[in-house]
Amino acid sequence: MTTVISIPNIYIASEHYNHLFNIWYEITQLPQTHLDIALDFQDCTFLSHNGVAFLGGLAHFVQSLGGTLEFSWDTLHPKIRTNLAQNGFLDSFGFEQAPWNGNSIPYRIDLQSSRTSVIDYLIHKWLNKDWVSISPALQNAIAGRVWEIYDNAFIHSQTEIGVFSCGQHYPQKKQLHLSVIDFGIGIPAKVRSLTKNLSLSSPQALEWAFFPGNSTATPDISRGMGLHLLQEFLTENQGSLKIFSNDGYIGIKDGKVEYKQQRINFSGTFVNITFQCDESYYRLASKLPLWDEPLF
Amino acid sequence: MRYKIYDITQEYATDADSGQQLYDLIHPQLIADNLVELDFTGVTIYASAFFNFAIGQLLKDISPDKLNTLLKIPELDPDAHSILKRVIDNAKRYYSDPQYQNAVDTVLEEYAASF
Numbered sequence: 001m002t003t004v005i006s007i008p009n010i011y012i013a014s015e016h017y018n019h020l021f022n023i024w025y026e027i028t029q030l031p032q033t034h035l036d037i038a039l040d041f042q043d044c045t046f047l048s049h050n051g052v053a054f055l056g057g058l059a060h061f062v063q064s065l066g067g068t069l070e071f072s073w074d075t076l077h078p079k080i081r082t083n084l085a086q087n088g089f090l091d092s093f094g095f096e097q098a099p100w101n102g103n104s105i106p107y108r109i110d111l112q113s114s115r116t117s118v119i120d121y122l123i124h125k126w127l128n129k130d131w132v133s134i135s136p137a138l139q140n141a142i143a144g145r146v147w148e149i150y151d152n153a154f155i156h157s158q159t160e161i162g163v164f165s166c167g168q169h170y171p172q173k174k175q176l177h178l179s180v181i182d183f184g185i186g187i188p189a190k191v192r193s194l195t196k197n198l199s200l201s202s203p204q205a206l207e208w209a210f211f212p213g214n215s216t217a218t219p220d221i222s223r224g225m226g227l228h229l230l231q232e233f234l235t236e237n238q239g240s241l242k243i244f245s246n247d248g249y250i251g252i253k254d255g256k257v258e259y260k261q262q263r264i265n266f267s268g269t270f271v272n273i274t275f276q277c278d279e280s281y282y283r284l285a286s287k288l289p290l291w292d293e294p295l296f
Numbered sequence: 297m298r299y300k301i302y303d304i305t306q307e308y309a310t311d312a313d314s315g316q317q318l319y320d321l322i323h324p325q326l327i328a329d330n331l332v333e334l335d336f337t338g339v340t341i342y343a344s345a346f347f348n349f350a351i352g353q354l355l356k357d358i359s360p361d362k363l364n365t366l367l368k369i370p371e372l373d374p375d376a377h378s379i380l381k382r383v384i385d386n387a388k389r390y391y392s393d394p395q396y397q398n399a400v401d402t403v404l405e406e407y408a409a410s411f
Contacts, residue, residue, distance in 0.1 A: 119308050119341055136340075141375040144341045147310050151345060213386050222352050222390030225344040225383055295369065296360035296384055 003034045004072075007044045010051030012177065012272065014251075017244055020054045021264040027062060028267075035067025041075040049168035050179040050272055052089055052107055057164035059093075060109070061183045064161050087166060103131075105167030105178065112162070113154035115147070121165075122146055126178055131169045134279040142275060145233045148226035149180050149271050156216060157184025157269060174277045183268040186246035190216050202248025203259035210250065210257075231257070237275070237282045245269040297325050302338035305346070309339045309376075315349025322350075326358055326366050333368045342376040344383055351380060352387035360388060 005023055010016045027037065039055065041047075047055075055071075062069035071093065076084070084090050088099035089107040099106055105126045110118060122143040132139070153163045159182040167178040188205035191197050194216060200208060208214050210231055215224030231252055234241050240253040247265040251258040276282070299321060305314045322332045354363060372380065 115308060115311055116306075119310070123341075137373065137375065140340045140373075144310065144343050144375070144379070147308075147341070147343050151310070151343065212382070213390065221348055222355075222383075222387040223345070223348050225348070225379075225386055229344055229379060229382060294360070294364040295367075295381065296355070296363040296388070 001034055002036045002038050003030060004038050004040050006040045006042065007047070007051075007055070009044055009046045010048050011046060012048050012050055014242065014249075016048070017050065017242070017270065017272075018262075018264070020051060020270075021244070021262070021266045024058065024061075024266060025264050027058070027065075030067075032066065035062060035065055037062055037067060037069045038072050039069065040072050041077065041080065044080065045077050047080045047083070049087075049104065049166040049177060050270075052084065052087060053164045053166035053179040053181050054270065056089060056092065056107055056109065056166070057161070057181045057183055060161040060164075064183075089166075101128075101130075103169040103171060105169065105176075107166040108164070110150070110154075110163045110165075113150070118150050119143055119147055122178075126167050126176065128169070131171065132176065132277050134277075134282070138279055138282055141233070145230045146178065146273060148230050149273065151226060152187075153180060153182045153184070153269065156187070156190050157182040158190075159184035159268070169277070176275045176277055178273050180271045180273075181268065186267055187243070187269055188246040188248045189267075201261065202246045202265075203250070203261055206243065206245065206248045206250045207259055234273075239276065240274040242272045243269065297322075297330055298333045298335055300335045300337070302336075305339060307339060308341045309336070309346040309350075310341060310343035312345045312349045315346040315351075318350040319353055322367070323354060323358075326354065326363070329366065331366055331368070333370070336369070336372055336376065339373075339376075342373070342379055344379055347380050347383040348387070352383045352390075355384070355387045355391045 005026065008019050010019060059069040083104055085097045086100055086102045087104035087107045090097050091099055092107060092109065108121060123139060127139045127142060150163060153159065161183055164181045165179060167176065169176055187209050188202035191205035191208050192200055197205060197208060210227045212228040213222065213224045217223050233239065234252050235255045243250045244262060244266060247262040249260040249262050299318065301309060301318065304317050325332050
């Protein structure tokens with residue numbers, strides 16, 4: 001028996017992420033016999049990049065549960081269909097339609113850590129010269145910080161179905177967005193796997209993960225700087241970040257950090273990161289190290 | 297001894313494995329009081345995992361003073377320098393403060409034992 005799920009409009013506001021988590025939750029509550037799912041887009045006239053990445057991952061998630069997820073392609077609004085063709089989503093689901101360059105930054109799946117391929121994607125597809133007016137040094141700095149998100153997903157999430165990404169350039173806002181999603185155990189669950197953190201709520205666990213030096217990785221090596229460096233970079237350079245993981249949320253915007261409790265306990269991590277397209281927003285260029293100071 | 301990092305990492309010095317590879321090369325040299333110079337020419341992107349393993353863990357058994365004398369990293373990209381500096385500060389705290397290290401390692405060992 002096929003279960004039909006209707007997809008609403010998906011924008012980049014927090015409540016629209018919650019629409020996606022509702023869909024995920026609805027699926028996790030279905031009996032095994034109802035896991036043949038069709039997504040209906042009749043009520044959807046806008047599907048942002050976060051929705052694209054999430055729904056792509058959701059198809060693989062349902063498969064991992066032993067079900068199937070089909071997109072009712074004939075219900076797609078023509079504009080959304082064009083967008084899904086342009087960003088390669090259709091291509092990845094078997095349509096013979098090669099993606100092309102536009103404001104959508106390609107949808108991609110990484111089944112395992114593919115450092116070179118991901119960083120090439122960030123540099124050449126996301127931080128594209130056509131819409132980003134920044135120096136190569138700044139481009140590299142951003143790519144390095146964003147890589148930390150992928151590195152975390154690959155190393156810590158225990159995802160069995162990979163990591164899903166999609167981005168968007170918003171020319172009027174002069175912003176670049178990127179969503180990165182895994183359907184792993186979630187950052188708070190990983191943090192709570194350490195005995196001393198058992199009592200932490202999900203927002204507290206996220207705060208712990210962002211604290212410099214805190215890491216759930218193997219002992220004996222000092223680590224735990226990646227998320228903190230990312231946070232610092234975003235705060236200094238007018239970037240923003242949303243992370244939904246389990247039932248925790250961290251938002252970084254305008255230099256402020258906000259932690260919140262989420263209603264749905266999503267098993268995985270959904271990151272959306274935003275950068276400005278213009279170098280004038282960045283402090284990096286004017287921030288030179290004190291070379292005379294000893295390094296150690 | 298001079299090491300060309302590009303030969304290990306290519307353009308992207310971002311992962312722990314490459315960092316460990318570099319550590320395995322330079323640690324014996326530094327222990328033997330030999331001068332080590334790291335040449336990052338051609339490397340464009342950096343992440344903390346690389347520096348944690350390549351440089352941060354040198355502080356396990358080599359003092360900061362000795363590293364300042366023996367390890368040279370000329371012309372490092374300013375952004376990479378800022379990441380490295382933060383990694384070193386974190387490593388100094390981790391390896392020099394037994395209380396801090398014990399606290400972190402205890403929870404990590406408990407975690408490992410839970411499997």
